[in-house]
Amino acid sequence: MPEKIVILRLGHRPQRDKRITTHVGLTARAFGAEGMLLASDDKKLSENIADVSNRFGGDFYVNNDVSWKAEIKKWKEDGGKVCHLSMYGINLPDAVPEIKDCEKLMIVVGAEKVPFEIYEMADWNVAVGNQPHSEVAAVAVTLDRIAGTDPLRAEFEGGELTIVPEKCGKKVIDRRE
Numbered sequence: 001m002p003e004k005i006v007i008l009r010l011g012h013r014p015q016r017d018k019r020i021t022t023h024v025g026l027t028a029r030a031f032g033a034e035g036m037l038l039a040s041d042d043k044k045l046s047e048n049i050a051d052v053s054n055r056f057g058g059d060f061y062v063n064n065d066v067s068w069k070a071e072i073k074k075w076k077e078d079g080g081k082v083c084h085l086s087m088y089g090i091n092l093p094d095a096v097p098e099i100k101d102c103e104k105l106m107i108v109v110g111a112e113k114v115p116f117e118i119y120e121m122a123d124w125n126v127a128v129g130n131q132p133h134s135e136v137a138a139v140a141v142t143l144d145r146i147a148g149t150d151p152l153r154a155e156f157e158g159g160e161l162t163i164v165p166e167k168c169g170k171k172v173i174d175r176r177e
């Protein structure tokens, strides 16, 4: 499994996509990515995700307002691989063995239409099933399929809040008190 995974979020429109981009970031964090690169300027969104990280633990980061082209170039120069998620790509189960083999993985997801250059720069254009759905679902399923250990069992260190699983009810250890 890749040791280092980042998500590159393209095409985020602050007025329209706030909720879904936040969910891309939170899902990436929950399923084992180390950070999200946001190719738009939305400082507030980055702060909101950092706030969740502080409260629930781990070191997830958001780099706001990056240049997608510069980030992809730099990533590839450093030996990283790029997986662009698109319903037009090859189906994920056919790409998993190769993707699992790389050490550094950038996963690219769009919002509005993705520039064709991304398809050309990517090492893999991968569909999470060749049906249209959502970038949040695409990120979750991809991270789950390429994981070495079960991401649902991951522990996040250093948080103020820890949820204790319960059959019924909401139990939270709160270290702020």
Ligand code: SAM
Pocket (backbone or CB within 6 Å): 085, 086, 087, 088, 108, 109, 110, 111, 112, 113, 114, 126, 127, 128, 129, 130, 131, 132, 133, 134, 135, 136, 138
């Ligand atoms: N209309 C846009 C286009 O033609 O590029 C795509 C909109 S879609 C809601 C937003 C993002 O969700 C896509 O850029 C892609 O990353 C992801 N996505 C949606 N369905 C997917 C699928 N079946 N497999 C992989 N990614 C998918």
